[in-house]
Amino acid sequence: MSLHDPAQLMDERRRLEGLGLSVTRYGGAIGLIGLVLACLMGFIQENGMDRFFFVYLTNFIFFLSISLGALCFTGIQHVTRAGWSIVVRRLMELLAANVVLMAILFIPIIFGLHSLYHWTHAEAVAHDPILQHKAPYLNTAFFLFRAVIFFAVWIGLALFFLRKSTEQDESGDYKISIRLEKVSSWGLFLYAMTTTYASFDWLMSLDPHWYSTIYGVYFFAGSAVALFATLSALCIGLQKSGRLTRAITTEHYHDLGKFLFAFTIFWAYIAFSQYMLYWYANKPETTGWILRRQTAPMLWVSLSLIFCHFFLPFFGLLSRHIKRNKSLLFFWAIWMLVMHWVDIYWLVMPEYVHQYGEIGAAPFGLMDIFCLIGFGGLYAAGFAMWARGRSLIPMKDPRLAESLTFENA
Amino acid sequence: MVTAPYTREIDNTQDDPRVRAPLVTGDNDFGSVTNKVCSIVEDPRIHRAWLIMLAISVSFLGILGAMISYLVWEGVGVWGVNNPVGWGFAIINFVFWVGIGHAGTLISAILYLFRQKWRTSINRSAEAMTIFAVMCAGIFPGIHVGRPWLAFYLFPYPNFMGMWPNFRSPLLWDVFAVGTYATVSVLFWYVGMIPDLATLRDRAKNKYRRIAYGVLSMGWRGSHRHWHRHEVAYLILAALATPLVLSVHSVVSFDFAVAQLPGWHTTIFPPYFVAGAIFGGFAMVLTLLIPVRHFLGLKEIVTLRHIENMNKVLLFTSCIVGYAYSVEFFTAWYSADRFEMFTFLNRMFGPYQWAYCVMVFCNVIAPQLLWSKKNRTNLYVTMFVAMCVNVGMWFERFVIVVTSLSRDFLPSSWGMYYPTLIDILTLMGSFGLFFTCFLLFLRFLPAIAMAEVKTVMPQAHLDRGHHRGAGDYHGDIPGAHKVEVKAEV
Numbered sequence: 001m002s003l004h005d006p007a008q009l010m011d012e013r014r015r016l017e018g019l020g021l022s023v024t025r026y027g028g029a030i031g032l033i034g035l036v037l038a039c040l041m042g043f044i045q046e047n048g049m050d051r052f053f054f055v056y057l058t059n060f061i062f063f064l065s066i067s068l069g070a071l072c073f074t075g076i077q078h079v080t081r082a083g084w085s086i087v088v089r090r091l092m093e094l095l096a097a098n099v100v101l102m103a104i105l106f107i108p109i110i111f112g113l114h115s116l117y118h119w120t121h122a123e124a125v126a127h128d129p130i131l132q133h134k135a136p137y138l139n140t141a142f143f144l145f146r147a148v149i150f151f152a153v154w155i156g157l158a159l160f161f162l163r164k165s166t167e168q169d170e171s172g173d174y175k176i177s178i179r180l181e182k183v184s185s186w187g188l189f190l191y192a193m194t195t196t197y198a199s200f201d202w203l204m205s206l207d208p209h210w211y212s213t214i215y216g217v218y219f220f221a222g223s224a225v226a227l228f229a230t231l232s233a234l235c236i237g238l239q240k241s242g243r244l245t246r247a248i249t250t251e252h253y254h255d256l257g258k259f260l261f262a263f264t265i266f267w268a269y270i271a272f273s274q275y276m277l278y279w280y281a282n283k284p285e286t287t288g289w290i291l292r293r294q295t296a297p298m299l300w301v302s303l304s305l306i307f308c309h310f311f312l313p314f315f316g317l318l319s320r321h322i323k324r325n326k327s328l329l330f331f332w333a334i335w336m337l338v339m340h341w342v343d344i345y346w347l348v349m350p351e352y353v354h355q356y357g358e359i360g361a362a363p364f365g366l367m368d369i370f371c372l373i374g375f376g377g378l379y380a381a382g383f384a385m386w387a388r389g390r391s392l393i394p395m396k397d398p399r400l401a402e403s404l405t406f407e408n409a
Numbered sequence: 410m411v412t413a414p415y416t417r418e419i420d421n422t423q424d425d426p427r428v429r430a431p432l433v434t435g436d437n438d439f440g441s442v443t444n445k446v447c448s449i450v451e452d453p454r455i456h457r458a459w460l461i462m463l464a465i466s467v468s469f470l471g472i473l474g475a476m477i478s479y480l481v482w483e484g485v486g487v488w489g490v491n492n493p494v495g496w497g498f499a500i501i502n503f504v505f506w507v508g509i510g511h512a513g514t515l516i517s518a519i520l521y522l523f524r525q526k527w528r529t530s531i532n533r534s535a536e537a538m539t540i541f542a543v544m545c546a547g548i549f550p551g552i553h554v555g556r557p558w559l560a561f562y563l564f565p566y567p568n569f570m571g572m573w574p575n576f577r578s579p580l581l582w583d584v585f586a587v588g589t590y591a592t593v594s595v596l597f598w599y600v601g602m603i604p605d606l607a608t609l610r611d612r613a614k615n616k617y618r619r620i621a622y623g624v625l626s627m628g629w630r631g632s633h634r635h636w637h638r639h640e641v642a643y644l645i646l647a648a649l650a651t652p653l654v655l656s657v658h659s660v661v662s663f664d665f666a667v668a669q670l671p672g673w674h675t676t677i678f679p680p681y682f683v684a685g686a687i688f689g690g691f692a693m694v695l696t697l698l699i700p701v702r703h704f705l706g707l708k709e710i711v712t713l714r715h716i717e718n719m720n721k722v723l724l725f726t727s728c729i730v731g732y733a734y735s736v737e738f739f740t741a742w743y744s745a746d747r748f749e750m751f752t753f754l755n756r757m758f759g760p761y762q763w764a765y766c767v768m769v770f771c772n773v774i775a776p777q778l779l780w781s782k783k784n785r786t787n788l789y790v791t792m793f794v795a796m797c798v799n800v801g802m803w804f805e806r807f808v809i810v811v812t813s814l815s816r817d818f819l820p821s822s823w824g825m826y827y828p829t830l831i832d833i834l835t836l837m838g839s840f841g842l843f844f845t846c847f848l849l850f851l852r853f854l855p856a857i858a859m860a861e862v863k864t865v866m867p868q869a870h871l872d873r874g875h876h877r878g879a880g881d882y883h884g885d886i887p888g889a890h891k892v893e894v895k896a897e898v
Contacts, residue, residue, distance in 0.1 A: 081426065083429075084524075129745075130745040133745040134743060134745060137743065174425065174426050174427050177426040178424050178425075178426065181424070181426075185780075186780075189728055192728075192732060193732070196732075196736065200743075211740050211743055211744045212676045212740075213675045213676050213677035213733075213736050213737055213740045214676035214677040214679075214680065215676075216736065217677065217680055258522075265652070269655060269659070269679075270679075270680065273659065273676060273678075273679040273680070274676045276663075276667075277663070277666050277667060277674065277675075277676050277678070278676065280667040281667060281668065281669045281674050283669060283674075285744075285746065398426040398427040399426060402429075
């Protein structure tokens with residue numbers, strides 16, 4: 001049963017309350033323990049720290065991409081004056097605000113630069129004319145400077161969105177919506193530039209010889225998938241816990257499902273564009289990166305992306321009935337999150353295999369699981385901390401009524 | 410054709426988030442919308458301006474016919490193409506015209522799925538533009554094959570010679586991509602038009618019109634079942650057309666990107682071409698609609714808000730195109746590939762520098778004017794930017810095709826490309842075809858999707874009880890009409 005009037009929202013449970021506190025506590029504790037365990041495993045194994053930093057980067061990028069997806073789509077909701085999405089927008093704002101946490105979690109990567117990035121090895125650069133050519137861009141000082149800029153832009157935008165939106169909860173001032181719309185327009189431009197170069201820096205430069213102009217778009221496509229999967233699962237989870245039970249309706253799930261479906265296809269389109277063009281031209285300087293991913297041990301990872309990141313969810317999410325069924329949508333949301341993690345793994349780990357010459361099965365083990373749990377716990381705790389004292393719905397957004405009553409015609 | 414009194418401009422571009430702005434201004438109801446749109450087609454008088462424009466367009470169409478005849482008679486030697494630039498105006502024009510079409514499909518399919526209600530006023534004419542642009546585009550590869558009477562070899566059909574087209578060639582993929590696109594676009598346009606054709610049939614005053622529109626409207630009676638089937642078909646066609654918006658120009662970009670040529674072989678080409686196509690297409694929609702709404706008295710249906718929204722799309726896609734230029738440039742340097750680096754420096758400082766400058770100015774710099782709302786709602790500025798983009802997007806294809814081919818890996822094989830008069834006249838002639846079709850469309854078919862426009866008017870929601878408050882403009886909601894026309898921001 002949907003609501004027709006924002007006043008009826010007063011009967012809803014709109015805050016995390018006690019749940020938030022326990023998520024912060026337990027999530028934080030589990031998160032720290034997970035990361036410490038993963039790090040310890042790195043210490044005790046021979047050359048384990050190199051492996052640890054690659055695993056750390058994989059999970060860092062995975063959770064970062066959720067927040068970046070949320071940041072982008074919060075901005076898009078503002079700039080397009082979207083009405084349907086108001087009831088889920090606060091959740092996006094909270095997810096986006098987690099870039100602050102990700103900025104803190106970036107610090108360990110600084111200590112792992114030498115393990116991760118071949119171009120930081122002075123002796124390697126000295127013998128490599130290509131790396132010498134790239135040195136004005138790929139050098140540690142400029143790399144860190146850029147990271148500061150990226151996080152400054154993201155944190156600035158995310159906190160602005162969250163703060164202004166919360167402010168509107170109190171005042172109900174409609175001019176805040178106009179201000180958010182204006183900032184979002186150029187904010188999205190900054191977002192696009194920073195996200196592109198962040199993906200170049202942190203992911204593409206893992207193989208400093210390789211390049212692809214579409215890489216930023218590929219990363220964006222993945223982060224959109226990550227956002228809509230997370231958001232769908234989060235809404236369903238919150239409703240299970242008795243929150244927002246009437247504000248978020250089947251209609252909103254239907255739309256979230258459509259976006260998840262659309263970006264699953266968009267991801268495949270971008271991935272295909274990149275792969276097909278490099279495969280077709282078959283130039284040695286660009287095919288090496290692909291070759292590492294379509295030979296053992298990574299071949300099965302690549303194949304799983306084709307089938308499980310595209311074909312299965314394509315047919316799985318095609319039907320309207322599935323998008324409107326909470327259990328099935330939840331299943332596909334979790335499925336896509338898992339596959340998005342595999343996608344990031346596919347971007348990062350073949351470079352580890354390449355650099356450190358491990359042969360055999362694809363590297364995956366306890367360390368990955370600890371690290372994933374660690375990041376997951378901290379990410380959930382971060383989310384709960386941002387949600388503390390805030391309504392999970394923008395209570396006085398001028399378009400709230402529209403969102404509450406909207407229907408997929 | 411009616412000489413409608415030029416309605417005054419009503420500003421409905423207010424930003425107030427508390428109320429959705431009206432999409433049809435003035436004192437209109439369903440009847441007046443029908444009258445306004447149908448009278449364009451029904452007026453027995455012929456508007457002199459229309460006749461003059463048609464005469465000019467048909468002259469250019471004649472030039473196109475003459476140029477093609479000459480080409481077929483003499484061979485492609487009459488064009489400026491030669492080694493090393495074997496692809497000249499023909500491919501540039503092909504990509505240019507296919508690109509124009511994309512805005513129509515974006516408006517009719519993607520904006521439909523995004524529930525952008527303002528699309529209803531502009532989708533019909535934009536879809537018509539799509540079809541005519543694809544027609545213009547289709548000519549060029551056809552006449553470029555050397556022996557156009559054998560162009561049907563492009564289609565894979567079983568034949569006793571055992572001869573098949575090369576399925577590995579992206580040019581063949583184009584045949585399928587553009588063929589599918591043209592088919593779906595025509596279907597979509599036609600299916601959407603059936604209820605309006607029936608309106609014209611019902612209003613027809615003479616037998617011939619009744620028969621013509623009667624046949625075209627396929628027995629439409631406006632029953633609930635008809636409407637239900639129609640809307641289901643429309644939704645399915647929109648869903649099918651949506652991937653086409655991306656796929657067609659992606660395949661067109663493959664023509665270049667699968668090659669190993671520096672400046673062509675880059676992975677961002679597919680989405681970048683798509684964004685560029687939508688960019689160029691919206692500029693053409695604006696170029697067409699601003700005069701149309703003025704001369705046909707449609708300012709209350711194609712309102713200032715529609716213009717402003719289209720300008721926003723123009724600005725957004727301009728930013729994407731600018732982003733792609735910059736990422737390409739950066740990656741050319743970052744790749745450390747000397748041929749890549751040379752190609753991009755050559756574009757900027759080489760013999761085609763002027764074309765590059767035109768491209769950057771028109772596609773990236775001029776649209777920045779649209780950051781200001783004042784400019785977005787100023788028709789002269791809008792027209793200026795749209796004209797810039799029309800020119801700029803043609804030059805973008807010129808820069809891509811010609812600069813990369815004219816100077817490739819081996820300096821001894823470099824050469825300049827100069828179009829001949831025949832090239833230039835053929836391009837101008839294609840505009841003749843385009844405008845002839847568009848002018849005839851305005852005269853004989855409903856230029857506005859009347860049935861769809863009515864669904865976004867407040868009168869369409871009066872009986873929906875508590876649901877009527879959301880997402881639409883409602884003149885009947887207390888307070889809604891009180892919003893000042895120019896909300897203070």
